[in-house]
Amino acid sequence: MQVMQQSVSAQRIAQRIEELAACSTTVRGVTRLSFTKESETANELVSQWMREAGMIVRRDELGNLIGRYEGTQPDAPALLIGSHLDSVVEAGKYDGILGVLSGIEVVQTLHEHQYRPRHPIEVIGFCDEEGTRFHTTLLGSKALSGDLRAEDLQAKDEQGITVAAAMQELGLEPSRYHLAARDPKTILGYIELHIEQGPVLEQEMQACGAVSGIAGAARYHFRVEGNAGHAGTVPISMRKDALVGTSEMILAMEKAAQKYQNLVVTVGKLSVAPGASNVIPGVVEGTLDIRHIEDQTKKMALADILEECRRILARRGLVGEFSQIMDSPAVACSQRFINEIETVLAESGMKPIQIVSGAGHDAMAVASITDIGMIFVRCRDGVSHHPDEFVTVADMQAGASVLLNVVLRLT
Numbered sequence: 001m002q003v004m005q006q007s008v009s010a011q012r013i014a015q016r017i018e019e020l021a022a023c024s025t026t027v028r029g030v031t032r033l034s035f036t037k038e039s040e041t042a043n044e045l046v047s048q049w050m051r052e053a054g055m056i057v058r059r060d061e062l063g064n065l066i067g068r069y070e071g072t073q074p075d076a077p078a079l080l081i082g083s084h085l086d087s088v089v090e091a092g093k094y095d096g097i098l099g100v101l102s103g104i105e106v107v108q109t110l111h112e113h114q115y116r117p118r119h120p121i122e123v124i125g126f127c128d129e130e131g132t133r134f135h136t137t138l139l140g141s142k143a144l145s146g147d148l149r150a151e152d153l154q155a156k157d158e159q160g161i162t163v164a165a166a167m168q169e170l171g172l173e174p175s176r177y178h179l180a181a182r183d184p185k186t187i188l189g190y191i192e193l194h195i196e197q198g199p200v201l202e203q204e205m206q207a208c209g210a211v212s213g214i215a216g217a218a219r220y221h222f223r224v225e226g227n228a229g230h231a232g233t234v235p236i237s238m239r240k241d242a243l244v245g246t247s248e249m250i251l252a253m254e255k256a257a258q259k260y261q262n263l264v265v266t267v268g269k270l271s272v273a274p275g276a277s278n279v280i281p282g283v284v285e286g287t288l289d290i291r292h293i294e295d296q297t298k299k300m301a302l303a304d305i306l307e308e309c310r311r312i313l314a315r316r317g318l319v320g321e322f323s324q325i326m327d328s329p330a331v332a333c334s335q336r337f338i339n340e341i342e343t344v345l346a347e348s349g350m351k352p353i354q355i356v357s358g359a360g361h362d363a364m365a366v367a368s369i370t371d372i373g374m375i376f377v378r379c380r381d382g383v384s385h386h387p388d389e390f391v392t393v394a395d396m397q398a399g400a401s402v403l404l405n406v407v408l409r410l411t
Contacts, residue, residue: 007109008404010397013101019045020085020101021093029090029387034128034139035063035166042085046100046125053104054111055123060180062143063172065125069107071117071411077188078120079411080370081106081403084129084140084362092389098377099193100125102400106407117411119188126362133157133166135221135287137326141365146181153177182369189337189371189410192363193403195391199382200355207398209353210341211374216295216330217360218302220288222309224249225319228274228282243272243281245316252308253288260301263292264358288322293356295330331364337373337410344405348398359384375402 023042024030032038043065050057050067057067065085068078083099103123110117124144131137134155142148153164153174164174201209226242250267257265266289273283290305292298306322313320342352355376363372377399380390 007112008105008397008400009109010393010400012108013098013105013396013400014393016045016049016101017093017097020097024087026090030087030093031089031091032085032087033133034086034130035133035163035170039086039127040170043125046085046104049101049104049108050123053108055107060143061172061176061178062140062148062180063127063167063170064140064144064180065127067104067107067123069110069121069123071120073118074120076119077186078122079188079407080122080124080190080366081192081407082124082126082141082190082362082366083192083194084126086128086130086132088130088132088385090387091385092383092387094195094379094389094391095197095384096126096129096194098195098391098396098399102193102396102403105400106404109404117408119411121407121411129360129362131326134163135325136163137219137360138328138362138365139163141362143177143180144182145365145369146178147365147368148177148180150177184369187370189334189373190363190366191337191373191375191403191406191410192361193375193377193399194361195379195384195389196355196376196382197357197359197379197384198355201353201376201378202380202382204351204353206350206353207378207395208345208348208350208402209355209376210338210345211333211357211376212338212354213293213330213332214357214359214361214364214374215291215293216298216328217289217291218298218327219290219325220322221325222286222288222320222322224284224313226282226316227280229280231278231280234280239280240317241280242284242318245312245318245320246270246284246286248312248316249309252312253305256301256305256308257290259304260292260297263290263297263301265290265301265305287325291358293330298330328360328364331367331372333363333373334371337371340406340409341373341375341402344402344409347405348402373406375399375406
């Protein structure tokens with residue numbers, strides 16, 4: 001076992017990360033949206049590496065990429081290792097990718113040592129975790145868990161293209177999406193390695209930690225309507241400015257969030273119409289993202305925010321509506337998996353640190369059908385979803401080694 005641990009190649013992971021980073025529509029950072037030419041190029045590369053690692057590769061009915069390394073007992077339930085291959089706009093190189101490539105590296109290490117565990121291992125590259133293109137999230141992992149709905153495939157991107165149409169462009173048949181669902185009896189559990197996207201491990205001066213749970217997240221689209229008008233002729237007191245009203249709403253959201261410990265609220269996207277410098281904004285559309293580890297707290301905070309927004313709209317004579325895009329409940333990691341990860345951390349000379357994830361992960365969706373565990377790897381300054389996202393080769397080595405040891409213990 002010690003020989004295998006020393007054979008894990010972080011240099012190979014790092015080189016592959018650079019190759020995948022080139023599958024991007026932007027030069028600054030990585031922009032690889034789901035069901036695009038860039039995502040298909042990435043899938044081809046990852047498929048090649050899976051085969052080199054001794055895996056049989058397939059695409060499921062939603063487009064998730066799955067490599068299977070057979071165990072000595074092929075009918076035994078499989079351990080799933082996964083993360084996502086899509087990105088946000090101008091992202092870093094490591095988000096999602098590090099988890100997929102570390103899973104491949106673990107299997108490649110087993111393959112190179114001609115070691116077969118009792119349980120099969122499947123490494124999964126999920127096709128749409130970020131939801132950047134279609135303003136939704138976790139499509140790939142929801143399909144695997146059987147929680148995807150037909151209406152989810154009707155979500156549209158900025159060009160009005162639906163998920164279903166984008167799938168068809170790539171030769172996938174949307175009506176077969178339900179066949180991607182897995183039977184829980186065939187799954188031993190799910191492990192996801194991911195960059196922390198936060199500062200805890202860096203503060204603790206440690207490469208890896210165990211995740212205790214994932215905060216629940218709700219995402220809304222909102223639309224505020226006022227009256228467009230000439231910027232030079234309509235007095236301030238007579239205006240129904242949709243942008244000014246929206247600005248007051250955003251400040252109210254921030255103020256409401258400060259009432260609840262560990263609650264985070266983000267308005268990450270706004271569009272203003274008609275969008276001319278000499279015209280009062282008549283319509284504003286945007287997104288609201290709200291997260292907390294306790295679902296009840298998130299629900300109460302959301303109710304406060306919506307009530308205050310209604311008061312602002314009424315006072316300003318504006319019309320507004322909020323529509324829910326998604327609502328993912330908080331998820332606890334399996335205590336059994338947490339214990340295994342903490343044991344490996346201790347054996348590796350690290351403290352058994354547990355961290356709550358404020359970011360969503362594919363593990364959230366998979367948790368509805370099997371036990372989940374997550375390993376966090378330190379990222380510099382806790383920066384993520386940004387070109388400055390960075391993980392050292394030494395920390396990649398530590399993360400992949402921890403993952404390998406956890407896999408050996410579970411399979």
